[in-house]
Amino acid sequence: MDAATVRERAGELPRESGVYQFLEDETVRYVGKAVDLRARVRSYADPRSDRIGRMVERADALDFAVTDTETQALLLEANLIKRYQPRYNVRLKDDKSYPLVQVTGHEFPQIEITRDPDRTGATVFGPFTNKSTVETVVKALRETYGIRGCSDHKFANRDRPCLDHDIGLCTAPCTNEIGREAYLGDVESVERFLGGEVDVLARPLRREMEAAAQNREFERAANLRDRLEAVESFHGGDAGAISSRTDERTVDVLGAAVEGERATVARLHSERGQLVDRDHHSLSVPDGDDAAAVLGGFIPQFYAERELPDALLLSERPDDADVLDWLDAEGVGTRVPGAGREATLVDLALKNARRGAGNPDELRALADALSLPSAERIEGFDVSHAQGSSVVGSNVVLVGGSPEKRDYRRKKLTEKNDDYANMHDLVRWRAKRAVEGRDERPDPDLLLIDGGEGQLDAAREALTDIGWDVPAVGLAKAEEIVVTPNGTYNWPNDAPHLHVLQRVRDEAHRFAVQYHQTLRDDVSTALDDVSGVGPQTRRKLFRRFGSLDGIRAASDAELRDVDGIGEKTVTALRRRL
Incomplete structure (x- = not known):
């Protein structure tokens, strides 16, 4: 896009606040905000740096969105940067997804904590930033109202209530221990609380706490008190409110260190003068940006979905005046301290940031070896099954070389004994969710397929079918050969970049096998009513023979080899199968 084209497109834009995007081949390359869209975009006809000049030259389209306020523009810009990860913006690579609470749309609704809500009939509340508080509140809701938390599989075809009913977490609608009308009334109370009516849950908890105290059950009363505090602060009530901005009860200290096109921001979190988290x-940093630019890009992205602290202590003053105006409007004090206790904290944050930026760069070695711009975020895929039954797939994520378990996903696949087809279906599922915008996780820098050339070809075919442009390689188990579309690599066993791929592969394999065993062991089978075959024996049979067909085909001697199975049980199995 040349200067004349930029001026022409700018003339078509309104003189209002909003967000603009430069695109190349329909891919977002840069996102910016503006108080005056027309004036700001026109300035790109004379780029302020070589980097921006290259971006404008390569761009072939321009998009924009008008907002009501400058603050909305700031937050929309942060959200778009996190969503599209544009090459020419400062990009936060390890952004997390946040837990939601959903009440499903079933005949007897289920309550659960999720990061991937059901979009067909469920009522979703959140997101929430503190998962432990969410877990405490959901458990309190279940204990008070008895809403089920089990899967559809466990709910269906039961003839007696499960353990959740015995310990008071569920009223057991699965076996008609409660009628549907009464159950839906309890669900309505739960939704009222999640919608903001705190007393719906706080009142019965308070009564129970007071009764426990009167009965001298002090440990139980203390537990209920803690739960009540979590409930009352869940929607930002008095228990979690800030009484005065000038008190600065919560303070975040940010230090930024830049090394080439990679930066690290270290955060120290203080509450009431005590460091409680770090x-x-x-x-990813465009070439030429310094710590001030990094902080200017980091702050709105990081705090867009988090509660702002009362004050920010910074190693550099952000170079973005709009960010500073937003913080000021939100009542957040921002300081770059020069001496005293605050300066000591900033120095500590800087040391942490420099330590993070100076880690052994096995990821950079991997990126260089595979000719990739970055290998900071890697997703691994594996499939596990037993001769085509209980087929499952795993999708794990490593960020900065470490597991990011919040971003792990798993998928039950169509049952077939075809490793290539199963891998195709798994990767296609992930790619389709990404392209359709149904996966809140950022796109990875690399996909690692557990397997050799066949599995990689199946995965790349799925990527091509959906149109998800993400590089993929395979890692064959036998000889640890790295398989790429352009050939293979036989790296030394002590190569640090090989170790990265091995960690991803091993974690994907572990997660897939774990899910497969859970699914296989929990499935209702023809063995459920066989005399002498309880849950543990059934588990042993499936782990030994893989499936019902495998058990049928086993000889009497092979069956007796399984611990706990004698002649009578073998006879019962033969009669049942």
Whole structure:
């Protein structure tokens, strides 16, 4: 896009606040915000840096969205950067998804915590930033109202209530221990609480706590008190509110370190003067950006879905005036301290950031070996089954070389004894969700397929079918050969970049096998009513023979080899099967 085209397109834009996007081949390459869209975009006819000049030159389209306020533009820009990960923006690579609470649309609704809500009839609440608080509140809701938390499979065809009913977590609608009308009334109460009516849950908890105290059940009363505090603060009530901005009860300290096109922001979180948490975040940085630019890009992206602290102590003043205006409007104090306790904290954050930026760069070695721009975020895929039954797939994520378990996903696949077809279906499922915008996770830098050339070809065919442009390689188990579309690599056993791929492969395999065993062991089978075959024996049979067909084909001697099975049980099995 040349200067004349930029001026022409800018003249078509309104003089309002909003967000603009430069695109190349329908891919978002840069996202920006503006108080005046027309004036801001026109400035790109004379780019302020070589990097921006290259971006404008390569762009072939421009898109924009108008917002009501400058703050909306700031937050929309942050969300779009996280969604599209544009090449020419500062990009937060380890962004998390947040837990939601959903009440499903079943005949007898189920309550569950999820990061991947059901989009067909479910009522979804959130997102929430503190998963432990969400778990506490959901358990309190279930204990108070008895809403089921079990899967559809476990709910169907039961003839007696499960353990959840025995311990008071469920009223057992599966066996008609409660009528549908009464059950739906309890569901309505749950939804009222999740919608903001705190007293729906707080009132019965308070009564129960007071009764426990009167009965001198002090440990139980203390537990109920803690639960009540979590419930009352769930929607930002008095228990979790900030009484005064000037008190600065919560303070975040941010230090940024830049090394080439990679940056690390370390965060120290303080509450009431005590450090209670610390973490660090990796970012992709356009060439030439400094720490001030990194913080200007990091702050709105990181805090767009999190509660802002009362104050931010920074190693550099962000170079984006709009970010500073937004923080000021939200009542957040921002300081770059020069001395004293606050400066000591900033120095500590900087040390953490520099340590993160200086890690052994096995990921950069991997990226260089595969000719990739980055290998910071890798997704691994594996399939597990027993001769075509209980077929499952795993999708694990490693960020910065470490497991990101919040982003793990698993998928039950159509039963067939074809490893290539199963891998095709698994990768196609992931790709389709990404392309349709139904997967909140950012696109990875690399996909790793557990397997050799056949599995990789199946995965790449799925990627091509859907149109998801993400590089993929395979890792064959036998000789640890890395398979790529352009050939194979036989790296030394001590190569650090090989170790990265092995960690991803092994984690995908572990996660797939774990899910497969759970699914296989839990399935209702023809063995359920066989005399002498309980849950443990059934598990042993399936692990030994793989399926009902395998058990049928086993000889009497092979069956007796299984611990716990004698002649009478063998006879009962033969009669039943």
